[in-house]
Amino acid sequence: MTDNVKKHETPLLDELLKGPWPSFVKEFKTLQDKKAVANDLLGQLEYSYKTKLGYWKHGGIVGVMGYGGGVIGRYSSLAEMFPAVKHFHTIRVNQPAGWFYTSKALRTLCDIWEKRGSGITNMHGSTGDIVFLGTNTEELEPIFEELTKEGFDLGGSGSNLRTPSCCNGQARCEWACYDTMGLCYDLTQTFQDELHRPQFPYKFKIKMAGCPNDCVASIARSDLSIIGTWRDNIQMDQSAVLKYASDGLDIQKIVVMNCPTKCLDWNGKELKIDNSNCVKCMHCINVMPKALAPGKDRGATVLLGSKAPIIEGAMLSSVLIPFIKLEPPFKELKDVIGRIWEPWAEHGKNRERIGEFIERVGKGNFLEEVGIDPVPEMVKHPRENPYIFYDEYLEDE
Amino acid sequence: MSDELKINVEGVGELAVDEDGFIEDPGKWSEAVAKHLAGTEGVTELSEDHWKLVNYLRNYYMEFNIAPMIRKLCKETGFNLKKVYELFPSGPAKGACKVAGLPKPTGCV
Numbered sequence: 001m002t003d004n005v006k007k008h009e010t011p012l013l014d015e016l017l018k019g020p021w022p023s024f025v026k027e028f029k030t031l032q033d034k035k036a037v038a039n040d041l042l043g044q045l046e047y048s049y050k051t052k053l054g055y056w057k058h059g060g061i062v063g064v065m066g067y068g069g070g071v072i073g074r075y076s077s078l079a080e081m082f083p084a085v086k087h088f089h090t091i092r093v094n095q096p097a098g099w100f101y102t103s104k105a106l107r108t109l110c111d112i113w114e115k116r117g118s119g120i121t122n123m124h125g126s127t128g129d130i131v132f133l134g135t136n137t138e139e140l141e142p143i144f145e146e147l148t149k150e151g152f153d154l155g156g157s158g159s160n161l162r163t164p165s166c167c168n169g170q171a172r173c174e175w176a177c178y179d180t181m182g183l184c185y186d187l188t189q190t191f192q193d194e195l196h197r198p199q200f201p202y203k204f205k206i207k208m209a210g211c212p213n214d215c216v217a218s219i220a221r222s223d224l225s226i227i228g229t230w231r232d233n234i235q236m237d238q239s240a241v242l243k244y245a246s247d248g249l250d251i252q253k254i255v256v257m258n259c260p261t262k263c264l265d266w267n268g269k270e271l272k273i274d275n276s277n278c279v280k281c282m283h284c285i286n287v288m289p290k291a292l293a294p295g296k297d298r299g300a301t302v303l304l305g306s307k308a309p310i311i312e313g314a315m316l317s318s319v320l321i322p323f324i325k326l327e328p329p330f331k332e333l334k335d336v337i338g339r340i341w342e343p344w345a346e347h348g349k350n351r352e353r354i355g356e357f358i359e360r361v362g363k364g365n366f367l368e369e370v371g372i373d374p375v376p377e378m379v380k381h382p383r384e385n386p387y388i389f390y391d392e393y394l395e396d397e
Numbered sequence: 398m399s400d401e402l403k404i405n406v407e408g409v410g411e412l413a414v415d416e417d418g419f420i421e422d423p424g425k426w427s428e429a430v431a432k433h434l435a436g437t438e439g440v441t442e443l444s445e446d447h448w449k450l451v452n453y454l455r456n457y458y459m460e461f462n463i464a465p466m467i468r469k470l471c472k473e474t475g476f477n478l479k480k481v482y483e484l485f486p487s488g489p490a491k492g493a494c495k496v497a498g499l500p501k502p503t504g505c506v
Binding site for chain 2: 060064067075158159193197
């Protein structure tokens, strides 16, 4: 930034510097002297706070050759006042599975971005991507070229498969019931076309969690939630349970009473688990990690349909496949994914998420199209309407 | 700065475009305009297949006042998605719709 450009005064934003927590204002200000774009970004935001209006135009279409997604166009409607943010496009970069980086990889990303963009990043966006905030249209192709040369690729945006994302699974967690990172990488590679070339009615997100703790919140934040589970008994070390008790853990109150299906029994000497009634909530395992662990026959439950509110309210995913073994090359799962995309892509309305589509056409019809038999685990909620006509009743008439 | 938001098409004159280069008034579209816009999207020559796609988009837009969904476009033109990107490397929304003079497709991020 040249000396004759004035730093914008930001008394309202400065309020956000107070207090012990991190502040994006502080981060932007570290760049204010180096980057005109950071200065004008602060200026426009301060102006927004003053007038209580937003000044980003919505819906720019920019991109790189060969891809239909990955870049989100943004333009300022106050370009005369804040010329450095006239263009302020966002770039999504596909993150490594589990968000593991070498420091060299992070430096490479930051070097590219500082040279060709604002230098401001969001590590990571809610879809999981590395998010580069703020650049010009002319810089898009050079950025894309430099990223791909270093082995990175753009992520998803628009009506495509969004960048698949997973918890760091077996890399750091003994509860991971399948290799989330392996599956995430495999699905990302398998569905490159769907990821870069929008062809769906709306976005489609896949998140993979290694166990029912669901650290990536896949059940609420992805259309297809793949959550690790097991189908045998919880592994238990009775001596370690006793150790927890002698160390002062109130097993009855903290563990047994909090079991949602009341399938635990503790007599002060021995913990018993009625595994047939366990709903895999993870509570007992979370409280006594040294004594309990998920079973050995591990796989995942595949759930479908969650989304944030837009047309319909927020929805959680519900069960599509109660248990599936997940071993490379994950053929069965990939086959199912292709089959659930087909009826949605064919009959879905513009901007209709798959969860909304299923609500509209009915789960029965959807399952029939996909070729999956209905099972009791798919029931989301008991029926509230008591007026039920059973087939045999209708036949009697 | 404001001259950036106009294009000068030979034989047609100046046309207003938005930041992304979409023409502001779809009524002012002509084949000459299409050829000019194609140049901005990495398409040097408009082949018969390009015109088939462009004309499909224009006819659909004139009938329904909206751009078709991509699956429909592929089905009705007989071009698969790969072919569409071969024709218009910046994609059906940014490339083909722009050349066909359709208003900018709105989309959520």
